[in-house]
Amino acid sequence: MPIALAVAIVAATGLRAGEPAPLLAYGARIAGDDARTRVVIEFDRKPDFSIHYVANPVRVIVDLPETSFGLKPESLEARGLFDAIRYGGMGAGASRIVLSAKGPTEVTHAEVKPEEDGKGFRLVLDAERVDRARFEKLLGDQQWTGTVRAVKTDRPAITPPKTAGAFVIAVDAGHGGIDTGAIGSVTRTEEKHVTLAFAKDLVAMLNREPGIEAFLTRDRDEFLSLPQRVQIARQRSANLFISVHADTLKQKDIRGATVYTISDKASDSLAADLAARENLSDEIAGIPLESEPAEVADILIDLARRETQAFSVNLARSVVSSFEGQIRLINNPHRHAGFRVLQAPDVPSILLELGFLSNKDDEKQLLDPEWRKKVSGLLAIAVERYRQTAVANGG
Known part of the structure; x- marks a missing residue:
């Protein structure tokens, strides 16, 4: 991709006041086989980077400062040692490349070189297949907890409701940053953009209701881990949590909205498959599952917590x-x-599946601002009906 075009991509994203311009990755290439693979990524400035490893499945993690990826998708198409490659923002001014490997893999050489024309730098990564013992040693030696690098973030401090006694609602736009979510079958629109657009509409609609204060867990294209999303809602003393999604299915004729609540046993195979895919969000971003708090890891054992579960079901029915x-x-x-x-x-x-990006009719609706506003209005009515019942019952 020409640098001028990639710079235009960065400019189109917009920067907040005082933010330094992100790095720009404007070109990439990959070559190799099942024994050795080289990955080269071109940047406009010299990038700082760090490399980590994750098991089950094996992934090589390349952490970077905030980076805009102006890459052609085919330039980093997985091959050789790698069967999937993802890249994108991780929030907190950081970005990440996740190289999913077919087996134990080590980056044996990594360096940044200036381009010959002096107009940029390239990061060169040489990876080799290794045995399980060597990979286990890499995991043991790295002393890495699975988090992104510690960098300054402009995420506002947690604040109490503006009005005492307000009914607080967390609206969670699914996916974001490195986790693109589903891809539209016709327009190739990424789910993370669909969910954020709807979530913004919903928050605006809810905040018109007296006594309600709604907020977004994320207000831009950034990655939040699943535990982070839950934590944000709890820190803001949310009375409700609504997570918004728009998935894809192999059966392209299936369409329509669905409302999900939590259970240790899935209601059907479609729900089980969807939960399995959604629960991979952190894995996609290269976060080891064992890094999450124990209280989160075993929460399905004690589902609430039964009173909370009953309220969730009432909200879904509303x-x-x-x-x-x-x-x-x-x-x-x-x-x-x-x-x-x-x-x-x-x-x-609740998790609200607005529709399916795999269905062309649903996809068209999901991209229609007027349809989104209609659904937001109906959802606001449902929430207000639920709120009145919950308040009357002391919930």
């Missing part, structure tokens, strides 16, 4: 009731499975 006859719903629109993002033990939570 949403389905509000949607019926107004927007298309999937068959059996209230389903349940073990979604990690719905794990707050004290916050009633």
Whole structure:
């Protein structure tokens, strides 16, 4: 990709006041076989980087300062030792490249070289297949907890509700940053952009209701781990948590909205498969599952926490009731499975599947601002109905 075009991509993203311009990755190439593979990435400035390893499955993690990736998708198409390559923002001014390997792999050589024309730098990574013992030693020696580098972030401090007694709602736009989510079958639109656009509409709609204060867990294209999303809701003393998604299915004829609540046993195979995919969000970003707090890891054992679960089910039923006859719903629109993002033990939570990007009709609606506003309005009605019932019952 020409540097001028890549610079335009960065400019289009916009920067907040005082933010330094991110690094620009404007070119890449990969070559090799199942024994050795070389990855080369071209930057406009000299990049700082660090390399880590994650097991089960094997991944090589390359952490970078905040970077805009103006790359052609085919330039880093997986090959050789790697069967998947993802890159993107990790929030907190950091970015990451995740190289998913076919087996134990080591980066045996890594260096930054100036381009011959003096107009940039290239990061060169040489990876080799190694045996399990060598890979286990790499894991043991790295002393890495799975977090991104410690960098300054402009995320605002947690604040209490502006109005005492306000009913606080966390609206969580699914995916973000390095985790793109599903991809539209026609437009190739990424789910993370669809969910954020809807979440912003929903927050605006909810904040029109007296006594309600709604906020976004993320307000831009950044990565948040699943435990982080739960933690943000709890720190803001949220009374409700609504996570917004738009998945894809192999069956392209299936369409319509679905509302999910948490359960240790899935209601059906579709719910189980969706939960399994959504729960991979942190793995996609290169975060080891063992790095999450124990209280989060075993939360499905004690589901609430039963009172919270009952409130979640009541909210789901209110949403389905509000949607019926107004927007298309999937068959059996209230389903349940073990979604990690719905794990707050004290916050009633639902995951709203707006529709399926794999269906061309759903995809068209998901990209329609007027449709999003209609659905946001119906959801606000459902939330207000739920709020009135919960307040009356002392919830």
